[in-house]
Amino acid sequence: MARAIMGFVPRARRSPGSRTALDVLRGLLRPPDPDAVTTLVAEMETGCLAVQPVEVSCFLRGAGDALPRRWRQGLLTLDGRTLTWQARVGHRGEARRLPSRLDVEQVREVEGADRLKIKHGLFKIIVCQATSGRVELAVPSLDIPLVRRAIQRDQKASEP
Numbered sequence: 326m327a328r329a330i331m332g333f334v335p336r337a338r339r340s341p342g343s344r345t346a347l348d349v350l351r352g353l354l355r356p357p358d359p360d361a362v363t364t365l366v367a368e369m370e371t372g373c374l375a376v377q378p379v380e381v382s383c384f385l386r387g388a389g390d391a392l393p394r395r396w397r398q399g400l401l402t403l404d405g406r407t408l409t410w411q412a413r414v415g416h417r418g419e420a421r422r423l424p425s426r427l428d429v430e431q432v433r434e435v436e437g438a439d440r441l442k443i444k445h446g447l448f449k450i451i452v453c454q455a456t457s458g459r460v461e462l463a464v465p466s467l468d469i470p471l472v473r474r475a476i477q478r479d480q481k482a483s484e485p
Contacts, residue, residue: 426456
């Protein structure tokens with residue numbers, strides 16, 4: 326009854342690459358299905374993510390007032406229209422919308438000092454350029470196609 330009065334907020338589901346400790350233990354018997362990402366991209370194209378968004382484990386750093394300057398762990402929520410990020414550990418606050426019109430410059434391996442915070446091999450870094458400066462997203466390797474497509478959709482949606 327309270328839900329009907331306050332409005333329904335869709336519960337997000339985890340992306341295939343965003344695995345909990347229990348998922349990792351289960352993964353010894355059953356690894357994540359790479360076709361699941363293809364299915365989510367197709368759902369994004371048909372608008373299904375607006376009803377049930379997807380959360381991707383994501384470390385974020387970037388230029389601009391609303392973004393952390395150093396790597397911070399959190400969740401990137403994809404609803405097929407916008408990209409929002411919320412800190413997971415420590416300074417948990419409200420979800421922040423990532424700058425619109427992100428332009429992907431490259432997808433690279435986790436290297437150098439970044440390895441102190443982010444697991445090499447499990448994550449890759451998407452380097453983007455925005456009007457406010459550089460934005461870097463470290464997401465699970467399996468989820469790279471999903472996040473790249475969400476960035477492209479957000480870029481098209483914000484075009485005049």
